[in-house]
Amino acid sequence: MNIEIPERDGDGYLLTMDEWTPEIGKAMAEADDVELDEVKWEQIMKAREYYEDHAVVPPIRKFSKFAKTDQKELFKMWKTGPMKPITKYGGLPKPTGCV
Numbered sequence: 001m002n003i004e005i006p007e008r009d010g011d012g013y014l015l016t017m018d019e020w021t022p023e024i025g026k027a028m029a030e031a032d033d034v035e036l037d038e039v040k041w042e043q044i045m046k047a048r049e050y051y052e053d054h055a056v057v058p059p060i061r062k063f064s065k066f067a068k069t070d071q072k073e074l075f076k077m078w079k080t081g082p083m084k085p086i087t088k089y090g091g092l093p094k095p096t097g098c099v
Helices: 022-031 038-054 060-066 071-078 083-089
Strands: none
Touching: 022 083, 038 060, 038 071, 038 083, 060 071, 060 083
């Protein structure tokens, strides 16, 4: 993918949320060596939907209910705390609290 990624902070999050596009999200993941399959991309879009509805990044428990996905499966799939990569590649703010 040959897309110019907007400026990111030290953790890899976009400095300006408005610069996010699906193509930029995918390019960010590629630059970080993270493979986004269809299921992961659906989760990213669900997190964006939650953010649009509530103006906040959901904690993992609320997100798993909202996305109708088991928390344990999210952790297995993402290998790390799932909300960090989901929000990062979704162009959302960094999650706070227990993620």
